[in-house]
Amino acid sequence: MPHAGYGRKVQAKLTRYDRMMARRRPKKGQPASKGYREAKKLRAKAYKKAARQRQDTGRKWAKKVVRDHDAIAVEDFRPKFLARTTMARKAADAAIGATKAALVAMGRKHGRxxxxxxxxxxxxxxxxxxxxxxxxxxxxERTYTCAVCGTVSSRDKNSARVMLVRAGLNPAGADGGRPPGALLQEAA
Ligand SMILES: [Zn+2]
Known part of the structure; x- marks a missing residue:
């Protein structure tokens, strides 16, 4: 998975413009000042740039995954960004959504x-x-311990295998060497 969220630089910019807008926010019933409108424009531009970067990162990663794997298991989640409030969380959800979309599109295009x-x-x-x-x-907790069979493995490896099995793929190679399938999961 590529790093989720905005780049640090874009994030800093968005925060700066948010503050700028807050400072220049017009009082109730007053028209928006030129400064406020400018800040709003700058913020919209930075936001667009962030979205483009996110798509680009998602596409690059998807290309690599599709090149390296014949079968790809994708967790069928919907990003929950509507239910969440903080900006970092929204950014992460949006990034996962963009990555998932890019992966599915790229995979289908190349007959995976x-x-x-x-x-x-x-x-x-x-x-x-x-x-x-x-x-x-x-x-x-990064370790999964099964109360029934006693298997101990890393949380990520265990859930990756669960996904591969559910997808009907062979998880045998998931530990090392070339995995039979690639995975995309929501960060848990
Ligand atoms: Zn078990």
């Missing part, structure tokens, strides 16, 4: 086997024995 995987419980199921954990792993 794209499989959308149901997104529920990919971090709770055991890839080894298929048991489902009773509780969600806390975000900071």
């Amino acid at each position: 086997d794209i499989r959308l995987v149901h997104p529920a419980y990919t971090t709770m199921d055991c890839a080894h024995c298929d048991a489902r954990a009773k509780h969600r792993l806390p975000l900071g």
Whole structure:
């Protein structure tokens, strides 16, 4: 996965223009000042640039993935940016959405086997024995330990394997060497 979110530079710019707009915001019933309109324009421009960068990053990454893999499992989630409020979170969601769209489009164009995987419980199921954990792993916990079969593996590797199995792909190569399928998951 490419780095999610805006580039640091663009992010700084957006924050700066947000502040500028806040400072110049017209009082109720007053027309917007020239300065306010200017700040608004600058912000819109920076925002557009961020969107372009995001698409570009997504496309580059998708190209590489499609070149290296024959089958690709994509978690079938919808970015939840409408439900979230902070800007960093929105940016991350938008980046994942753009990346997913680029990957699916690129994969189809090049005749790759794209499989959308149901997104529920990919971090709770055991890839080894298929048991489902009773509780969600806390975000900071990077290790998945199965209470049923005792398998211990990294959280990311386990959920990657769960996805590959659900997609009907062979997860055997996911540990090293050339994986049989590529993955795109929402950050969990
Ligand atoms: Zn297990």
